[in-house]
Amino acid sequence: MARRWAARLADTDGVSLPPEELERLLHDFARTAVAEAEAARDAALRRFTTLYSTAPIGIAMADPDGTIVEVNKELGKFLGHKPDRLRGRRLTELGFDDRDCQKLATALAELAETEIEEFADRIRLAHADDAGVWADIVLTRLPGDRPGTLYPVLMAADANEVYTLQETLRHQSIHDxxxxxxxxxxxxxxxxxxxxxxxxxxxxxxxxxxxxxxxxxxxxxxxxxxxxxxxxxxxxxxxxxxxxxxxxxxxxxxxxxxxxxxxxxxxxxxxxxxxxxxxxxxxxxxxxxxxxxxxxxxxxxxxxxxxxxxxxxxxxxxxxxxxxxxxxxxxxxDPELDARDRARYRLGAEIAGALENGQFELIYQPTVKLANPDEIAAVNAGLRWHHPELGELPAEEFFPLADTTGMTIPLGKWLLTESLRATARWRERYGDAAPDVCIRLPNRLAIEPDLVAMVKDELDRNELPAKALRLCADPASILDPRGEVLDSLTVLADLGAKLVLTVQGSADLELIPQHQLSVQHVILSGPVVDALADGEPETAARHLDQLITRARELKLRIGAEGVRSHEQAERLRRHGVIAARGAFVAETATGDEVDQLIEQHTDATVTG
The missing domain is CATH 3.30.70.270 (Reverse transcriptase/Diguanylate cyclase domain)
Structure with missing residues (x-):
């Protein structure tokens, strides 16, 4: 080839070198080119070998059919084998279980049959101790010595720590x-x-x-x-x-x-x-x-x-x-109970809007002196709700819901404000004939830390003496561990307010000396009153007499609630009850009706 090219060069006009000299030069050129090419190849081989042997990831090279021909130390270390123990095995056999092996086989097939250049995934590889180790793998193909030949190469990086961390974080994200x-x-x-x-x-x-x-x-x-x-x-x-x-x-x-x-x-x-x-x-x-x-x-x-x-x-x-x-x-x-509860909860949710829109009104239950039923001793103030759809609703239908929705305090404040305003009007109009107003404290209002300030502010605003107000509590409020009920009631009594306690038995009555309550009135309620509705059973009468005797020992004025008839009222009077309220007078009365009752008593007094 050199002589042929030398002859051509010698036959060209202007070239003075003989063919032999040109041949020598070309030989020198070829030897230099080959030497440089071999040096470059050797350097590349040394670089590849060094990179292959010292790479921090495991590498396995296979022949075209997937049989491993070379393994670096890092892969052997990662899988717990000496490298020569892995040579001769197929790449697909490095998977830990059938699923991992199938992933490797699918990847090799895709590399051979498609134009993708690499396949990456996280799988488990088989370790020498029969355990699986997590690895981030990359499968690719490198060109071989002969044109058109490609050799599969597997590169594997230890992913155990990353996998464990990810699994830990995943577990923490879905577990308590x-x-x-x-x-x-x-x-x-x-x-x-x-x-x-x-x-x-x-x-x-x-x-x-x-x-x-x-x-x-x-x-x-x-x-x-x-x-x-x-x-x-x-x-x-x-x-x-x-x-x-x-x-x-x-x-x-x-x-x-x-x-x-x-x-x-x-x-x-x-x-x-x-x-x-x-x-x-x-x-x-x-x-x-x-x-x-x-x-x-x-x-x-x-x-x-x-x-x-x-x-x-x-x-x-x-x-x-x-x-x-x-x-x-x-x-x-229970779906049926649920339907009823939905209606109740809807009612509870509407309380705030109803209060703002003026749907509540004051109602009263007059308490009369049993020795003179025409004389009003006090009026118990309460609330009634004029619901736009359900009509008139008594307090027992919405106050429990107010506790649930946090509206007891706003309702209690409104009741206190409006009832003391009405009391001031009665005292201005009727003087000494005006009755005291009695407010039964809902449990949540009774334990309110600001109860004293709330009451005093309203008394001052209406220029009322504290003695015009009776505050009624029940044993549940007295015994409630929340708040400072006893302290609040003591302060209010010191201010001049009259304290009233509803009782149903001896245990309730004994709360007064036990807690040194400044109670002036007790109201008998429940079975002790109901027992005398239609007669005077001996046991019931004896129980009533015991309560009244003990109440007198404590220097308490004794009333009753829930009295249905004049006959029942008379029986209670004979046993020592001095005042009562209930259907025998009026279940409820509006402010105007209370005015009429006061005027009737005033007229009767003048006439007498």
Missing amino acids: SLTGLSNASRFRTLLESALSPSARGQIALVYLDLDGFKVINDGLGAGVGDAVLRGVAKKLKEAFADHDALVARLSGDGFAVLLRGELTPPQVIALVETALEDLAEPIYIGEHGVGVSASAGIVVRDVRDGGVEDIERAAEIALHRAKEAGKAQWMLF
Whole structure:
């Protein structure tokens, strides 16, 4: 080839070198080119070999059919083998299980049959100790010595720490850190899945709430409380272990259980009863044997009967009813009760707007002196709601709802303000003939820390002496551990307000000396009054006489409420009751009707 090119060059005009010289030059050129090419190839080979052998990731090179021909030390170290133990095996055999092996086989096929240049994934590779190790792998093909030949190469980086961290974070994101149960987020996701359009069969949702858990936390400390919660979680998992149930912690001491399949209410109730019995067994933390009880709300229904919000709301309502019924028990959701409750809760939600829009009015129940029924001793002020759809609603229908919605204080303030304003008007108009106004304190108002300031402000605003006001409380308010009821009542009595206590028996009456209450009036109510409605049974009369005797010993003025007839009023008078209210006078009276009663008494006094 060199002579041929030399002859050509020699035959060209202007070239003075002989062909032999040109041939020598070309030979020199060729030798130099080859030497440089070989040097470059050797350098590239050394670089590749160094990179291959010292790479911090595992590398396996295979022949075109996927049989491993070379393995670096890092891959051998990663898989727990000496490199020569891996040579001769197929790349697809490096997978830990069938799924991983199939992924490798699919990747090799895609590299051979498509134009993709690499395949990346996270799979498990087989370790020498028969365990799986997580690896981030890249499969690609490198050109071989002969044109058109491609050799598969597997590169694997240790992903165990990353995988473990990701799994830890994933677990933490869907599990409760204290109990290890599923958390509220995961529970909601699986509940949504259980109620998907393709779901069939029945579903049961159980909400459980520990009763009085705050006592454990406050009395024994948060550490013991946490240990109790872990114990409760363990018991719940065991109680529902045979039914493929999902148990979750939704809140501080709130748990939930989700069951799916062919279910009936009796089956689910039996499981819940067993769980509640197990929870009642003491949990021993150190030397403390801590007993807990739980209330449960249960919903069992077909998966197609509503969505997630519907079943969650039903479980919450059932749980609320269980707690209202006395705790430590379960309640099954009842659609009919739910319909009634919805109407009640709607009523409770409307109280604030009704108060602002003037739908409430004052009503009174006159208390008369039994020795002279025409003379009003006091009027008990109360509220009536003129509902635009439901008509007139008495206090017992909305005050319990006001407690739930936080409207008791605003209603109580309005009652106090308006009744003292009416009292001021009566005193200005009728003078000494004007009756005292008696306000029965709702429990939430009785424990209000600002009660004294609230009452004093209204008395001052209406320029009324405190003696014009009677404040009536019941034993439940006196014994309520919240607030400072006793202190408030003592201060109000010192200001001159007259304190009234409703009593039904001897135990209620003994609260007065026990707590040194400055009570001036007691109002008999309930069975002790009802027993004399149609006659005078000996036992009932004896009980009444004992109460009245004790009340006189305490220098109390004695009244009664719920008196239905003049005959009943007369029987009570003979036993020592001096004043009464009820249907025998009037169930309720408006402000104008009270005016008429006062005027009648005033006219009778003048005439007399």
